Amino acid sequence: MQLPDTGRRVLVSGAARGLGRAVARAFAANGDRVAVHYGTRAEEARATLASLDGTGHVLAGGDLADPAGAAEVVDAAAEGLGGGIDVLVNNAAVNLPHPLADTPYEEWAALWQRHVAVNLLATANLSHLVARGMIDRGTGGRIVNIGSRGAFRGEPDHPAYGATKAAVHALGQSLAVSLAPYGIGVASVAPGFFATERVAPRLEGPEGEAIRAQSPFGRVAGADEIAEAVRWLASPAAEWASGTILDLNGASYLRS
Incomplete structure (x- = not known):
């Protein structure tokens, strides 16, 4: 069965603010719930x-680091949206500094456990x-994972974040192969630096110029730019992109 391009039921994890909020808005503007x-x-x-534009949207609160909590979130979302979920966007993540030397x-050890529980295991559990x-x-249906440029270039002050995002990319590719026979496409995006309220102080502070200079465009992305790519990867037109890891970093990091 081919899903329509609008009117779908979409669960966005970590959608209270930032990229998750932008993703939720992009789907709602597309006519999805x-x-x-x-x-x-x-x-x-x-x-x-x-x-959010339109009607029929719902809240689904819960601790995704707890497998039982993840199940409660999915149950609440599916019930609130009318009996199922057609698109999952795995956006929820933690990114806390922990340079090894300091x-x-x-x-x-505690921070590694936290990153693995939220960034990787929650993504795996929600996907299942x-x-x-x-x-x-x-x-x-469609599953789109939010990965990171840091999975490829390294994150010296946030190594658990970089490692778990690399694992999320690998998980997405494994699921893309195993779920294709069921008509389920799975893809990931790997954003570079993008503007949200959380990072606004960094962009407005002394390091802002250096951050913007990472891209030859001389700027950072907007969250809406990342969200639009996520929405496309979740569309029926993007089935042949299943298994991809889409770089969204304004040519700030090029990989072969």
Whole structure:
């Protein structure tokens, strides 16, 4: 069964603000119904919900680091959207600094556990839960993972982030092969630096010029630019892009 290009049921994890909010808005503007997931930022998630075009959108709160919490989020999203999920966007992530030379071992170990639980295992668990529903309904669908440029170029101050995003890329490619027979396309995006409220102080501060200079365009991306690529990868037209890792970094890092 070929899904329509609009009117789909979309779960966006980590959609309270930033890129997740931009992704939710892009799908809503496309005529889709969106489940806005949040962990602890309920007020910001409600603001995201209120900003969406159209009707039928819902909130789905829960701790994705807990496998039971991930299942509760998927159940709530599927029920709120009318019995299923057609598109999953795995956006939720943590990115906390922990340079090896300056981080005590106990803190280092705890931060690695946190990054793996949220960035990798939550992505794997949500993908399983949502894909099983797609398989059982026989509808096919789309999964789009938010990876990172840092998976390729390295993240010296955030090594667990870079490593888990590389694992997310690999997970997406494995699932692209295994889920294709069920009509489920899986792709990832690998953004470079993009503007959100969280990084605004860095862009406005002393390092802003150097960050913008990473790209020959002399700027950083807007979250809406990343969101539009995510929306396209989730569209019926992008089935043949399944398995891809789409670089979205303004030529700031080129890989062979």
